[in-house]
Amino acid sequence: MIQLLFLVLFAEGALAFLLLVKIGPFRELVIKSLDQLKMGKGPATVKTIAGTMFVILLSSLTSIVKIQNKGAKLGTMSPMDQVLWRTHLLEASLIGFTLFLGFIIDRTHHYLTKLIQFKDGVESSKEEVISLQKEKMQLKEEEETTSKEMKQLKDELLSLSEKLKKLKFECEEKDKKLETAEAHVLSLQKQSADLLLEYDRLLEDNQNLQNQAQGYKS
Template sequence: MIQLLFLVLFAEAAVAFLMAIKVGPLRDLAMKGVDGMKTGRGPATVKTLACTMAVILASSVYSLLRIQGRGARLGGNVSPMDQVLWRTHLLEASLIGYTLFLAILIDRLHHYLKKLILLRKTVATSREETERLQNENRTLRESEAKASAELKKIQTELATFNEKLQKVKNESLEHERRAVIAEAHVAALQKQSEELLLEYDRVLEDNQVLQAQVLSCRE
């Protein structure tokens, strides 16, 4: 019994050590082994063994107390047989206690390591998502910069076009002004021409009158 307890204790200590300190792929093997014990009939078997060891521990403690009580009744004189039994029960109780403690420790280590692995996966996923969002943001900024440059180019072209349009408008206004001046000049010339025609008609009439007078004087 004691040899078996030592074997179980050393095995649990090795598993706890491998789970606590990562040594190559040994931690993964230890985690897989504990996972296997927690699946299928493993939990029921472990609980049965734990209950059995707890009963043995209680029996050993009871035997220790009984031997101590017997020695107290005998005035502190304990027989060599009782001493051997007391030491044997004490060793068994200690080994069982350490075994149960390591079993609980392994269970907690396995639980928190699973959480740690899940948390690392979540962090890795979050980091990848963050990098993806940063890349998208960078691409968006580059696109925005290109769009801004294109907009500035369009604005420059539009300003140039507006300047040309304003120049054309100014030229059109100048042409209209010149046309108005030319029309006014033409109107003035037409008026002057009409006045000259009237004057010409009057001169013709005067000439005809003078010719008539000259003819009458000759007669």
């Protein structure tokens, strides 16, 4: 029993050491092994073993107390009682250290698992931050490109507005010239009509004069 407890104690010490000190891939292997141990019926088995060892521990402590009480009553312990007392004390100590190391290993594994999950979350958050920074840079570049395009469009709009004002001014000038030309045409048409009337009157006067001249000749 004592040899088995020493073996278990050394095994637990090695596991605790590998969990606390990272040596190559051994920590990951130990963590994976403990993860598998905590799946399925593993926790129930471990609790059963721990309960059994705790019962043995209580039994050893009870035996130690009985031997001490017996020695106190007799005033001294016999060599056999001393051997039994030391055996039970060693056994109780080994069981106590074994249970304590088992608890330390369990808590260390739990917190290491949480730490690994936290690191994974931090790495994922870093990747998300990097991705967001890249998107921010892209948006900033797109914003700068859009700003340049807007500035170009604004310049083109101002240029077109100036051209439109110029064309509008030229159109107004042409309208004025057209109105002046139309007024001049109307004036010429009126003069032409007056001239036609005057021409008709002169033809009529000429005809009358010719008629009068023929009358005199007769």
